[in-house]
Amino acid sequence: MEDRLIRKNLRWTGHLMRMSPDRLPKQVLYSQLSSGHRKRGRPRLRFKDTIK
Numbered sequence: 001m002e003d004r005l006i007r008k009n010l011r012w013t014g015h016l017m018r019m020s021p022d023r024l025p026k027q028v029l030y031s032q033l034s035s036g037h038r039k040r041g042r043p044r045l046r047f048k049d050t051i052k
Helices: 002-018 024-030
Strands: none
Touching: 002 024
């Protein structure tokens, strides 16, 4: 089951990498939040942090 999720994740990542830069999913992947407030504690994992 875990292998299936990893393959699906890698497939989506490859799709994102081939997208043109003006597409929204690619912009979201590479965007940085300019400011904001976070709750105290460990930061949540982002999708791009899980990509190896």
